[in-house]
Structures are given as C-alpha cells and as structure tokens.
Amino acid sequence: MNEETSPIDSTIPYEHERANASALIHDGAGAYLLHLRDEIPGIWEPGSWSLLGGGREPGDRSLEATIRRELREEAGLDIPDLVPFTVEESRGNDGTTVPIQIFTGHWAGDPATLNLTEGIMLHWFRPEVMSRLRMAPSTLALVRHHAAGLPADLYSSVPSPGAPDTDSATRRPPPPRDAPAPAPGGKAVPHIIGAHLYLENADGEILLGLRHPDSAYAGSTWHFLAGHCEQESAVACLVREAWEEAGLLIDPGDVEYAHAVHLVDTPGTRPRMQMIFRARNWTGRPENREPDKCIQWGWWRPEALPEPLVPYTRAAIEGIRSGRLYTEMGWS
Structure with missing residues (x-):
C-alpha cells in the first residue's frame, strides 16, 4: 500500500477481481504487527514498514488461502481467526491499480521468535507512534480505521499473554509512563528498560550520537545509540533502533551483553535499567535517519570522549573497558 492508494473502501468486490492479500495483525491490547521491508530499489515500498502479505498463486483456492500461505512462508505464523476486513486499491509503479484484500487476526506473541524469511524484522507498534515511522499513509490510515473500532480501554479488557483469565473488572491499566519511584520499603514499581549499542570500529573507536537540542532527554549531549524497550526483548529493541536511527543492520546472533547501569536520574523519578550490548558484526555505515532526535x-577514541557526554554513558564505557558488568548510579 503506497502513497497513491485510494481511501479505505469497506465495499468488498468479487473475489475473482482480487489477486493480493495482506494481514492486519493486532495483539488485542492496541498494538499492531508491522513488517520492515528490505531496502532494495524497485521492490514495493522498499525500506518501509508495511503489512505481511503477497500475491495469489495458482495453488491458492481463495485469498484466505493466499494470506495463510504468505504468513507461513514469510514468518512461520498460523493465525486461526483471520477474517476479511476491507479492500484497498493500490497503484503500482506502472500505474495499474491492484485491489488488496485485507484480513484481520489476533496474535500476541514475540516477533523475535519468528523465522522471518523476507524483509528485515517484525515489530509491534501502537497507532499513536506510527506517524514517526517510514510507512505509506494508506497503511497508517488502515490501522487507525481498525483501531477506531476497538474498545477505548484496551488494557483493562484484554489480559497480557500468558496471564490467568480473570474478571475484566479486576484488571487494571499499566502504571503511568513517568510514575515516580516509591520510597524505600514501599511497593514495587516497574523500571524503564533501555537498550544501548556499544559499537567499536576496526580502529577501536566508539560510535556516539550528538542528540538534538530539543530532545526530551540529554539535548545537545553525546550518547549511545539507544531506545526504550516496547513490547519486545532488549536485543530486539537494539536491532530495531540501530536500523531506525542509523541504518545499521545487526543480526541478533551477533549481539552480546556488555554492561548494565541501574540508574535513578534524579531523586523521586522512575528507576531505569540501562542495558548496553556490543555488536560483533554489522552492515552499513551510520547515517542520520532521525534528525529530529540526533544531529550527527x-x-x-575511548580515551578522548566528546563533551558533554551523558554521565551513565561514560560510566558504561569505563565499566566495559575495565571488564565490569554492572554499575549503579543515583541510588544514594
């Protein structure tokens, strides 16, 4: 679905007019599974976040059979409850219009466990952050169209994967993002988890980025390539952020744990576990793909780090170089 697609049309034409199918997969808690396509010139939506799907083949008895085959082939996914949702008209590079049957289905697993055979990665995103992604406006409109029909309080109506089934009235939404840390001896509070990339080139130099002056955190300060974990593992977060922020392609198998900083930035704020990972190999040269967050x-060189530098970044680098695996900051 590219920028030239028509608005969403709820009218479903006859099956013989359609030859393509895509899957709008949601986790039942407000997030949608998106597929980061290869950056290959000439293919449909190169380097963009899109939906899983593909074209009908001679052996497919229906478009439902098409999308089920595509999900198995591309990601090893089997989703029992796929149902037709709408049809999109997508215009190809040659100007022809192709109808795409959109199916919806529920799945709440970890994308990092899937065997992805096409594209770069799969990841969960909520609609409110999708405007920051490189994706077709029609795909974003499609997600929003579906999300508008879901219950407003998703967290209170849908249990987390693997959680016991309890009465929905007893389920509570997650705590606020910036909830303060409890006083000593108080109740437990979830910590924010950050994933950071420690990358050394052949000359032993470390990759750092100068954050934008308007950044919510550490403006005009040098820092690791980093991001907050969403509904994903820390390694999956690292791989995703490396691609989205700097165009670096990293195989999860080439990632190893290097250090952790258990941090309280300022008294009373929510604690953070800042995990730093080293990538043994990667593909690409760092490019500034999010100029609203990073200037360059x-x-x-580790002995000549830039100033100003985020304090826990410096502490992590010193810890890694000295062979330590853990640092605490701001707890006293």
Missing part, C-alpha cells in the same frame, strides 16, 4: 554520528 561520530566515532570517538
């Missing part, structure tokens, strides 16, 4: 990338 640079390689720095």
Whole structure:
C-alpha cells in the first residue's frame, strides 16, 4: 500500500477481481504487527514498514488461502481467526491499480521468535507512534480505521499473554509512563528498560550520537545509540533502533551483553535499567535517519570522549573497558 492508494473502501468486490492479500495483525491490547521491508530499489515500498502479505498463486483456492500461505512462508505464523476486513486499491509503479484484500487476526506473541524469511524484522507498534515511522499513509490510515473500532480501554479488557483469565473488572491499566519511584520499603514499581549499542570500529573507536537540542532527554549531549524497550526483548529493541536511527543492520546472533547501569536520574523519578550490548558484526555505515532526535554520528577514541557526554554513558564505557558488568548510579 503506497502513497497513491485510494481511501479505505469497506465495499468488498468479487473475489475473482482480487489477486493480493495482506494481514492486519493486532495483539488485542492496541498494538499492531508491522513488517520492515528490505531496502532494495524497485521492490514495493522498499525500506518501509508495511503489512505481511503477497500475491495469489495458482495453488491458492481463495485469498484466505493466499494470506495463510504468505504468513507461513514469510514468518512461520498460523493465525486461526483471520477474517476479511476491507479492500484497498493500490497503484503500482506502472500505474495499474491492484485491489488488496485485507484480513484481520489476533496474535500476541514475540516477533523475535519468528523465522522471518523476507524483509528485515517484525515489530509491534501502537497507532499513536506510527506517524514517526517510514510507512505509506494508506497503511497508517488502515490501522487507525481498525483501531477506531476497538474498545477505548484496551488494557483493562484484554489480559497480557500468558496471564490467568480473570474478571475484566479486576484488571487494571499499566502504571503511568513517568510514575515516580516509591520510597524505600514501599511497593514495587516497574523500571524503564533501555537498550544501548556499544559499537567499536576496526580502529577501536566508539560510535556516539550528538542528540538534538530539543530532545526530551540529554539535548545537545553525546550518547549511545539507544531506545526504550516496547513490547519486545532488549536485543530486539537494539536491532530495531540501530536500523531506525542509523541504518545499521545487526543480526541478533551477533549481539552480546556488555554492561548494565541501574540508574535513578534524579531523586523521586522512575528507576531505569540501562542495558548496553556490543555488536560483533554489522552492515552499513551510520547515517542520520532521525534528525529530529540526533544531529550527527561520530566515532570517538575511548580515551578522548566528546563533551558533554551523558554521565551513565561514560560510566558504561569505563565499566566495559575495565571488564565490569554492572554499575549503579543515583541510588544514594
């Protein structure tokens, strides 16, 4: 679905007029599964976040059979409750219009466990963050169209994967994002988990980025390539952020744990576990793909790090170079 597609049309034409199918997969808690396509010139939506799907083949008895085959082939996914949702008209590079049957289905697993055979990665996103992604406006409109029909309080109506089934009235939404840390001896509070990339080039230099002056955190300060974990593992977060922020392609198998900083930035704020991972191999050269967050990338000798530098970034680098695996900051 590219920028030239027509608005969403709820009218479903006859099956013989359609030859393509895509799956709008949601987790039942407000997130949608998106597929990051290969950055290959000439293919449909290169380097964009899109839906899983593909074209009908001679052996497919229906478009439902098409999308089930595509999900198995592309990601090893089997979703029992796929149902038709709408049809999109997509215009190809040659100007022809192709109807795409959109199916919806529920799945709440970890994308990192799937065997992805096409594209770069799969990841869960909520509609409110999708405007920051590289994706076709029609795909975003499609997600919003579906989300508008879901219950407003998703967290209170849908249990987390693997959680016991309890009465919905007893389920509570997650705590606020910036809830303060409890006083000593108080109740437990979930910590924010950050994933950070420690990358050394052949000359032993470390990759750091100069954050935008308007950044919510550490403006005009040098820092690791980093991001907050969403509904994903820390390694999956690292791989996703490396691609989205700097165009670096990292195989999860080439990632190893290097250090952790258990941090309280300022008294009373929510604690953070900042996990730092080293990538043994990667593909690509750092490019500034999110200029609203980062001004530039640079390689720095560990004995001549730039200023100003985020304090826990410096502490992590020192810890890694000295062979330590853990640092605490701000707890006293």
